Amino acid sequence: MKILPFYKKINIFTKASEEAREFSRRLKNWLNSYAIESEIFENLAELEHEENMKNSDLLIVVGGDGSLLIATRRVARYQLPVLGINLGRLGFLTEINADEAFEKLEDILSKPLCISRRMMLRASLIRDGKKILEADVLNDVVVNKAILARIVDVAVYQGNTYITTYNGDGIIIATPNGSTAYALSAGGPIVYPMMEIFLVVPICPHTLTDRPLILPPFEPITIELVAEEKDAWLTLDGQEGTQLKYGDKIVVKQSPHYAYLVRTPNKNYFDILREKLDWK
Ligand SMILES: NC(=O)c1ccc[n+]([C@@H]2O[C@H](COP(=O)([O-])OP(=O)(O)OC[C@H]3O[C@@H](n4cnc5c(N)ncnc54)[C@H](O)[C@@H]3O)[C@@H](O)[C@H]2O)c1
Numbered sequence: 001m002k003i004l005p006f007y008k009k010i011n012i013f014t015k016a017s018e019e020a021r022e023f024s025r026r027l028k029n030w031l032n033s034y035a036i037e038s039e040i041f042e043n044l045a046e047l048e049h050e051e052n053m054k055n056s057d058l059l060i061v062v063g064g065d066g067s068l069l070i071a072t073r074r075v076a077r078y079q080l081p082v083l084g085i086n087l088g089r090l091g092f093l094t095e096i097n098a099d100e101a102f103e104k105l106e107d108i109l110s111k112p113l114c115i116s117r118r119m120m121l122r123a124s125l126i127r128d129g130k131k132i133l134e135a136d137v138l139n140d141v142v143v144n145k146a147i148l149a150r151i152v153d154v155a156v157y158q159g160n161t162y163i164t165t166y167n168g169d170g171i172i173i174a175t176p177n178g179s180t181a182y183a184l185s186a187g188g189p190i191v192y193p194m195m196e197i198f199l200v201v202p203i204c205p206h207t208l209t210d211r212p213l214i215l216p217p218f219e220p221i222t223i224e225l226v227a228e229e230k231d232a233w234l235t236l237d238g239q240e241g242t243q244l245k246y247g248d249k250i251v252v253k254q255s256p257h258y259a260y261l262v263r264t265p266n267k268n269y270f271d272i273l274r275e276k277l278d279w280k
């Protein structure tokens, strides 16, 4: 089978493990054998550097879902298609398994790419009226309690409109892509991943009528920490954490960037749900 000549350069992001590095070297050699240039990145600062990404046609991530999340966030502004090869555990987002990778890659790269465009969130942390952090996420923005803290009280707004105050273990604002991650464990619905909505899921709410909400992405959601003595954290895609202070506000908007995940032709979202979530 012949790979289409429009692939000039395909970069690789590798998980920081010996197994993933070894696989990435094999992958690079395989791409070179088709006269496709390729560079392997492990360092995140290098991965997001424009010079390194601007001529790349595709980014292949060798790792698990965590590696795919971390890499996709870093390259989202380049609108680069991202394809995951699973060397992790569940591999819900990573499209192909390592043992079938070269056969599947040949198939995927010999046809026009089948891409699933996924919305992202932009979270800003406002402290004392100043924005002290801003980041894009593909799965979720989570405010929750530290291990020994008790209940977290968070007031939630849509634009300037007050929704309610949740008392419980915390709150998750998820994308449809993230609906199958933490939000699912907290009782949220599975949302078709190409939809564009905000999913608001309280974690173990003390008020039993507090149920997950699905909101339009047109107005920001603001979460305000309204109880003084509590020890709470902001977590972005489960990977970057910041301790919060009383009065902090987290504003969540739709990011102007999208993730462009490469899918296997002939495999639909329900095939993935059946395979990964053990449905019949
Ligand atoms: N109780 C929970 O379920 C819980 C707790 C903390 C974080 N998380 C999730 O973990 C995510 C970060 O993933 P990670 O791999 O870096 O952390 P991780 O290694 O701790 O794994 C979390 C698990 O979630 C899976 N996962 C990640 N994104 C997914 C998605 N969109 N759909 C289905 N499964 C998904 C991973 O494969 C892994 O099995 C966070 O965004 C958060 O949603 C879940």
Ligand SMILES: Nc1ncnc2c1ncn2[C@@H]1O[C@H](COP(=O)(O)OP(=O)(O)OP(=O)(O)O)[C@@H](O)[C@H]1O
Binding pocket: 014, 015, 016, 041, 042, 043, 044, 063, 064, 065, 066, 067, 068, 070, 087, 088, 089, 090, 091, 092, 239
């Ligand atoms: N090159 C890297 N640089 C920094 N951090 C990395 C790198 N590769 C992976 N990580 C981090 O290591 C963690 C583990 O990686 P990953 O999630 O891909 O593997 P896994 O946990 O085995 O897979 P899965 O998430 O599918 O269960 C991730 O949270 C990710 O943030």
